[in-house]
Amino acid sequence: MKEGNIIEPLVEVKGLTIEFPVRSGLLRAVNEADFVIPKGKITALVGESGSGKSTMASAIMRAITVPGLVSGGSITFDGRDVMSLGKKELQAYKWEQVSMVFQAAQNALNPVVRIKEQIMETFLAHARSKPYTEKQMTERARNLLDYVRLDPDRVLNSFPHELSGGMKQRVMIAFSLLLDPKLVILDEPTTALDVITQAYIFDILKKIHKEMNITMLLLTHDIGVVAKTADRVGVMYAGNVVEAGDVFDMFKRPKHPYTAKLMKAVPSLYEDVSERKGIPGSPPDLLDMPPGCPFHPRCDYAHDKCRKHNPIKVYTPAGHEVACHLYPNPESVAEVRTS
Amino acid sequence: MNARNLDYEAELRQRTRGAARTTSSEVLMRLDHVSMYFERGQSMFGSAQKVGAVVDVNLDIHPGEIIALVGESGCGKTTLGNIITGLQKPTSGKLLYKGEEVPKLSRDKANQFRGEVQMVQQDSYAALNPMRTIYQSLSAPILQRKIVRGRKAAKARVIELLQTVGLTPPERFLDKYPHQLSGGQRQRILMARAISLNPKIIVADEPVSMIDVSLRISILNLMAELNRKLDIAIIYITHDLATARYIAGRGRMAVMYLGRVMELGGVNDVLSQPKHPYLQALLSAVPTPDPEIARAMTELPLRSLEMPNAAKPPSGCRFHPRCPMASARCTSEEPQLRLVGSELTACHYAEEAHELWQRKMADISAIKHV
Ligand SMILES: Nc1ncnc2c1ncn2[C@@H]1O[C@H](COP(=O)(O)OP(=O)(O)OP(=O)(O)O)[C@@H](O)[C@H]1O
Ligand SMILES: Nc1ncnc2c1ncn2[C@@H]1O[C@H](COP(=O)(O)OP(=O)(O)OP(=O)(O)O)[C@@H](O)[C@H]1O
Ligand code: SF4
Ligand code: SF4
Ligand SMILES: [Mg+2]
Ligand SMILES: [Mg+2]
Numbered sequence A: 001m002k003e004g005n006i007i008e009p010l011v012e013v014k015g016l017t018i019e020f021p022v023r024s025g026l027l028r029a030v031n032e033a034d035f036v037i038p039k040g041k042i043t044a045l046v047g048e049s050g051s052g053k054s055t056m057a058s059a060i061m062r063a064i065t066v067p068g069l070v071s072g073g074s075i076t077f078d079g080r081d082v083m084s085l086g087k088k089e090l091q092a093y094k095w096e097q098v099s100m101v102f103q104a105a106q107n108a109l110n111p112v113v114r115i116k117e118q119i120m121e122t123f124l125a126h127a128r129s130k131p132y133t134e135k136q137m138t139e140r141a142r143n144l145l146d147y148v149r150l151d152p153d154r155v156l157n158s159f160p161h162e163l164s165g166g167m168k169q170r171v172m173i174a175f176s177l178l179l180d181p182k183l184v185i186l187d188e189p190t191t192a193l194d195v196i197t198q199a200y201i202f203d204i205l206k207k208i209h210k211e212m213n214i215t216m217l218l219l220t221h222d223i224g225v226v227a228k229t230a231d232r233v234g235v236m237y238a239g240n241v242v243e244a245g246d247v248f249d250m251f252k253r254p255k256h257p258y259t260a261k262l263m264k265a266v267p268s269l270y271e272d273v274s275e276r277k278g279i280p281g282s283p284p285d286l287l288d289m290p291p292g293c294p295f296h297p298r299c300d301y302a303h304d305k306c307r308k309h310n311p312i313k314v315y316t317p318a319g320h321e322v323a324c325h326l327y328p329n330p331e332s333v334a335e336v337r338t339s
Numbered sequence B: 001m002n003a004r005n006l007d008y009e010a011e012l013r014q015r016t017r018g019a020a021r022t023t024s025s026e027v028l029m030r031l032d033h034v035s036m037y038f039e040r041g042q043s044m045f046g047s048a049q050k051v052g053a054v055v056d057v058n059l060d061i062h063p064g065e066i067i068a069l070v071g072e073s074g075c076g077k078t079t080l081g082n083i084i085t086g087l088q089k090p091t092s093g094k095l096l097y098k099g100e101e102v103p104k105l106s107r108d109k110a111n112q113f114r115g116e117v118q119m120v121q122q123d124s125y126a127a128l129n130p131m132r133t134i135y136q137s138l139s140a141p142i143l144q145r146k147i148v149r150g151r152k153a154a155k156a157r158v159i160e161l162l163q164t165v166g167l168t169p170p171e172r173f174l175d176k177y178p179h180q181l182s183g184g185q186r187q188r189i190l191m192a193r194a195i196s197l198n199p200k201i202i203v204a205d206e207p208v209s210m211i212d213v214s215l216r217i218s219i220l221n222l223m224a225e226l227n228r229k230l231d232i233a234i235i236y237i238t239h240d241l242a243t244a245r246y247i248a249g250r251g252r253m254a255v256m257y258l259g260r261v262m263e264l265g266g267v268n269d270v271l272s273q274p275k276h277p278y279l280q281a282l283l284s285a286v287p288t289p290d291p292e293i294a295r296a297m298t299e300l301p302l303r304s305l306e307m308p309n310a311a312k313p314p315s316g317c318r319f320h321p322r323c324p325m326a327s328a329r330c331t332s333e334e335p336q337l338r339l340v341g342s343e344l345t346a347c348h349y350a351e352e353a354h355e356l357w358q359r360k361m362a363d364i365s366a367i368k369h370v
Helices: A053-060 A087-096 A115-125 A134-147 A152-156 A165-177 A195-212 A223-229 A247-252 A257-264 A304-308 A330-334 B003-017 B077-084 B107-116 B134-144 B151-164 B183-196 B213-230 B241-247 B267-272 B277-285 B291-296 B328-332 B350-368
Strands: A009-022 A025-038 A042-046 A069-077 A098-101 A183-187 A215-220 A232-237 A240-246 B029-042 B048-061 B066-070 B092-097 B117-120 B201-205 B233-238 B252-257 B260-266 B338-340 B343-345
Touching: A009 A053, A025 A042, A025 A053, A025 A069, A025 A215, A025 A232, A042 A053, A042 A195, A042 A223, A053 A069, A053 A098, A053 A183, A053 A215, A087 A098, A098 A165, A115 A134, A115 A152, A115 A165, A134 A152, A134 A165, A134 A195, A165 A183, A165 A195, A195 A223, A195 B277, A215 A223, A223 A247, A223 B291, A232 A247, A232 A257, A240 A247, A240 A257, A247 A257, A247 B291, B029 B077, B048 B077, B048 B260, B066 B077, B066 B241, B077 B117, B077 B201, B077 B233, B107 B117, B117 B183, B134 B151, B134 B183, B151 B183, B183 B201, B183 B213, B201 B213, B213 B233, B213 B241, B233 B241, B241 B267, B252 B267, B252 B277, B260 B267, B260 B277, B277 B350, B291 B350, B338 B350
Parallel strands: A025 A240, A042 A215, A042 A232, A098 A183, A183 A215, B066 B233, B066 B252, B117 B201, B201 B233
Antiparallel strands: A009 A025, A009 A069, A232 A240, B029 B048, B029 B092, B252 B260, B260 B343, B338 B343
16 A cells, blocks of 8 residues: 555544335435545545435435434544534534535526526525625635636526536536535536546546545446546445445455446446456345345355355555455455455 | 549448448448438527538448447437437438338338337437336337237237346336336336337437446347347447447447547447547547546547537538647638548548557556556
8 A cells, every 4th residue: 555545534424324214114225334534535435326325425414304314323524423413503514514516416406596696595595604795705606617617707697507417517516615615525426428528527626626625525336437536435335335445456456346346347448348247136125135245145255154244344554444254354355355 | 522522432431331240231221411400499690590410421331230329418419310210300311221212111111111220219218108007118019010919929028028128027017117117127128119129220329328337238238139139230329438339349430529420430440549539539538447547648638628509510620629630721621531541530630640649548558567
């Protein structure tokens, strides 16, 4: 490992469990998950559809709504306990400490209100802790739009339908930066966009990250985007973070059998196509989870222990973590057991 | 058109005909100078705007071949797919199916054309009737076209189709409504409906865009298998070059920009020896799942990231405002497709662009091997 990898956490998630009551029972979307978001870094969270990425991120933003319930665990943000924030503290926490660009953000804008008015509303809601004058507000909005390479004059006076998908996406990114948050969560910011627009948006994000020293959490299906953008990667499977580590390590030497499969499931432009395979089987039914390790029905390395006991996560001093019986202790993580 | 251009035209025909894995020179479908202009309402100044969604496209489709159609959002891919399947009639140019002009087909042959050329739509929500069960949606067309007779045979065929597209156990899906299925499952229903009519051509428009990676490969494999086993020609429309390469490995690729085909050739040639500066930019933008390569490719070779207005395409080469290699000639003279190496490319400076690309790739592979 390279030096300087000691992680200073901005967010610490411990044993987090989130449940939704559904008709046929209680669905555990997040299941005793542990996760750390290091300060000043770009962390990516990957995993199949339904693995719990958006749910866990919403909990960090304190945006889980009824009937969803955080039924266990804790979230610490910069040393503060997020779950116990009172109403007033919460209002200042959201958008000023952490902001989120939600999945399908293009649809999050109010269709009948001009962009300018929507921005002003957000400022006014936070006037107590960030008392800007109207002139300052406009100034800041213009700067941010300029930052994401939009023409402020045109965009501020537009209704959402007058902007293309890529433009709306950038407006939402500007929005998320309005109140100088420490953490920005981006949920699938570019899925519907072509590669050139995508590259463009990630360029902007990296620049913002560097210049404003903002911590970022990126939720995505797209392994290619992770390879290009992230410093650290967490992998979610069935509501749990089963592996996390430095981006280069995760791609070169994935430890968890699921991570290894996930990395191989992407068609690449530069590698031998025949090496790319889908992940056999389907994600587990969250209402009827297999006993033991939830990945065992799809795992090539599954053994007796896997069918009985859920593995406990081990942590290496270098900042790698993995939950799999192939790695019973931190020392064993040095060996790669997947292929 | 001058004599030189006519030569290129002949060359183009030669190339696009004798392509890929088919040994037969038989042409299933021919697009002959096909264009599609949309009138866009009255503008502020009173005159209607014309958007060239597809401009002067020539393409031969052979039995059993795979053609990937790629390009930025809004470049005309779906419109071209609609033209191939007869859903939209081009504003100029000819569409020939088995040698005959489509609008002039006899009733029987037109009916045959509609059955043999199928489309898997980009929007799988919109493409399925929300009031019908999967069984109803799949059995109606095969009963109507008398591919099977009787309810019993229809049910057996529907079950077989569901199995073919990997929806198992099939009985579980028969009585479901579209909203009860995930995006990936709906996309496979559309695939099942397309193959149920024994097609010769399937136009698949972004069939995996909504599906996460683990399922994506299995759907692409399914299409490749249909192509191999049933000899169905596949037109795979996408903005994702990596999946295009995956499915069309031995087929051809057409790269579109603002309605025009800018590069056409065998998939591996197009991707490994790109000539057109636009294609090179597109390739540079593909996020590759390797952190070292991904980070080595920093700046995109583009002067501007904004897509120009299709109603007012730039003069000369329509890529020139964004092209890092553009010269004065590019602003006035529109490049025609010509043979460069083993592909057709529409760029005045394709040779120079190709050389630059090769140098860049050498630098990147040097990174890989330190
Ligand atoms: N409001 C809700 N009510 C019931 N179930 C829910 C609700 N929100 C999420 N879920 C369930 O929780 C699980 C996790 O969902 P989540 O949206 O977090 O997944 P994800 O990893 O973000 O997936 P994707 O990649 O598709 O966005 C899913 O099974 C989902 O159906
Ligand atoms: N019915 C229509 N009326 C007017 N303009 C249209 C119509 N259909 C398409 N266009 C225009 O034609 C151009 C090509 O659109 P098309 O849908 O073919 O693009 P595409 O390459 O499929 O894009 P995407 O990747 O976003 O699906 C666009 O500028 C679009 O706005
Ligand atoms: S614990 Fe066992 S089943 Fe689970 S991932 Fe590890 S080897 Fe596979
Ligand atoms: S013709 Fe000129 S502007 Fe067009 S792609 Fe070639 S170099 Fe660029
Ligand atoms: Mg999500
Ligand atoms: Mg389209």
